[in-house]
Amino acid sequence: MSIDSNEIQQLISSIVSLVESHGLQDKQTPAARKIECRWMIASVLAPKTSGDRKADAPLLEELSGQLNSRYGRGFGVPCLRDMLEVYRAFPNKEGLGSGLSWAHYLALAKEPNHEKRLLLMRKASERRWSADTLAGRVTGSRRGRPPFSEPFDRQILDLARTYACACGIIPINELESIYREVCSSPVDEYDFRETLQYIDEISTDKDEPSLWKHLGVTYVIDRALANPATADEPGRGYGYECGWNRTYMRPSAFLGALHQSYEGYVERRRIELIEAHEGTSPKRLGESGGEAKDLASLPQWRDVEHLREYCIGDASAGSYYEKDYQSAFARGIEQLARHVSQHGIPSDDEINEDACFLLARTDYDPDGWGRHEYRSSQYVAETLKSIYWQVPLWEENSRSARELDEESLGNAA
Numbered sequence: 001m002s003i004d005s006n007e008i009q010q011l012i013s014s015i016v017s018l019v020e021s022h023g024l025q026d027k028q029t030p031a032a033r034k035i036e037c038r039w040m041i042a043s044v045l046a047p048k049t050s051g052d053r054k055a056d057a058p059l060l061e062e063l064s065g066q067l068n069s070r071y072g073r074g075f076g077v078p079c080l081r082d083m084l085e086v087y088r089a090f091p092n093k094e095g096l097g098s099g100l101s102w103a104h105y106l107a108l109a110k111e112p113n114h115e116k117r118l119l120l121m122r123k124a125s126e127r128r129w130s131a132d133t134l135a136g137r138v139t140g141s142r143r144g145r146p147p148f149s150e151p152f153d154r155q156i157l158d159l160a161r162t163y164a165c166a167c168g169i170i171p172i173n174e175l176e177s178i179y180r181e182v183c184s185s186p187v188d189e190y191d192f193r194e195t196l197q198y199i200d201e202i203s204t205d206k207d208e209p210s211l212w213k214h215l216g217v218t219y220v221i222d223r224a225l226a227n228p229a230t231a232d233e234p235g236r237g238y239g240y241e242c243g244w245n246r247t248y249m250r251p252s253a254f255l256g257a258l259h260q261s262y263e264g265y266v267e268r269r270r271i272e273l274i275e276a277h278e279g280t281s282p283k284r285l286g287e288s289g290g291e292a293k294d295l296a297s298l299p300q301w302r303d304v305e306h307l308r309e310y311c312i313g314d315a316s317a318g319s320y321y322e323k324d325y326q327s328a329f330a331r332g333i334e335q336l337a338r339h340v341s342q343h344g345i346p347s348d349d350e351i352n353e354d355a356c357f358l359l360a361r362t363d364y365d366p367d368g369w370g371r372h373e374y375r376s377s378q379y380v381a382e383t384l385k386s387i388y389w390q391v392p393l394w395e396e397n398s399r400s401a402r403e404l405d406e407e408s409l410g411n412a413a
Contacts (some may be wrong), residue, residue: 007048008059012066014044025071035102042087049084056081085109089117100124103131111138119190137194155183156195162294164209164222167282168342168394169273172196172211172218174282181284196220212270222394224342225270277397285398294392295337301390304333307383311362325362332361336384340391345401348381351388355380 022037023029045063049056060077067075089109090096096105104124111117124134159179163170172193180186187195199220200211210226212219285294298304312325336354340346346354355377389405392398 008062008066011044011048011063015041015063015067016070018044019071025074031101032096032099035096035105036093038083038102039087039090039093039096042083045080045084046087051084051088053081082106082109089114094118098122098125101131104129104134107131107135107138110135116190119188123190155179156187156192157199158296160196160199160209160220162285162296163282163398164220165295165338166285166341166392166394166398167222167273167277168225169212169219169221169270169277170282172220175220178282178284214270214274219270219274221270222342224338225266225273273394276395280397282398283392283403285392295334295341298334298337299330301387303383303387303390307333307358307380307387310379310383311358328361329358332358333387337387337391340388340393342394344393344395345388348385351385352377352381354384358384 018037018040019025022033022040024034024037048059057077060080064075064077064080086102086105086109089111090105098121100108100121104121108117108121108124111120120134120137123129123137129137156179159182160175163175163178175196176189176192179192186192196211199208209220209222212221212226299308308326308329311329336358358380359377389402390400392400396404
């Protein structure tokens with residue numbers, strides 16, 4: 001943008017007047033008044049600039065030279081650009097009296113979304129964030145981020161785990177809707193999404209869900225869709241070391257494909273689940289007569305308790321190895337249930353294999369003698385089948401085979 005010398009002198013005169021009247025160069029001047037002065041200087045410059053760095057450079061360099069020769073420092077080209085950036089981010093002076101520093105406003109100016117910018121400004125003021133912490137929130141980096149310790153984070157995290165495990169993939173807005181239904185004192189949208197961002201940052205842990213964006217929609221996804229290398233050890237089936245000296249492996253097309261084609265298969269799997277969920281919403285877990293319906297509460301399912309008692313019984317009670325027996329059973333039943341959730345109800349032959357696997361996991365005897373010669377694999381298989389029918393299925397958006405069967409019978413009637 002071309003500008004003649006007379007206009008430049010008029011700009012200089014206006015800026016000098018603002019600097020003098022607001023005491024911008026005076027160390028005793030309050031920070032809020034200095035911020036207001038910088039904003040007003042930018043309001044004078046803005047009509048004469050285009051926002052293009054290259055096109056605005058000659059004017060800003062000329063102004064910088066004259067102002068610095070007068071005041072010594074504080075008006076370099078980067079400083080003038082910062083003033084313009086803050087002015088364009090807050091053209092109506094919204095929030096300039098919120099008690100934040102100039103460094104805070106520079107960080108906020110980097111946020112392109114105006115509504116989020118105002119929300120971040122309010123949060124920074126309420127929670128006394130440092131400029132570095134605020135900059136980390138704006139850029140999405142972890143720089144300056146304190147650890148999460150607020151009570152609401154745990155509830156959001158638990159819901160994300162539960163529904164990612166039950167559905168495989170769930171849009172963030174649907175998860176937020178569920179959260180607002182079940183939480184008596186829900187937090188605002190920013191805190192909700194900030195907590196999910198935290199989940200995404202710690203999702204290198206295989207037990208945590210993750211975030212994924214597709215066609216402008218953000219989804220919360222199960223660990224097997226986020227980082228399948230950590231999910232059930234691809235290439236080994238869904239089994240792993242069972243008991244202490246045994247290994248059980250059942251071929252899994254899903255995990256085998258993950259091993260061979262990591263990213264491509266997972267991408268297709270995500271899309272398949274999105275398409276399968278169209279027209280349906282996740283059911284509210286744990287609401288059917290108080291009976292547990294999510295895998296997080298799997299150990300409390302009645303059939304699981306009966307099966308644990310049958311497989312372990314009194315043989316381990318009070319023994320040195322009791323915790324090992326309990327842990328082996330818990331890991332085995334969780335692994336089996338997750339496989340059903342991800343891939344559907346297995347065949348009868350596969351369920352019989354699962355029964356043998358579960359018995360093998362809890363058959364440890366330090367003297368080398370097996371304990372399950374008298375245990376019936378048929379009974380275990382029948383109980384497993386009952387458990388499998390209660391497991392929320394990914395393909396059905398968290399509905400179990402039993403619920404689908406009941407719905408089918410109800411529609412037929």
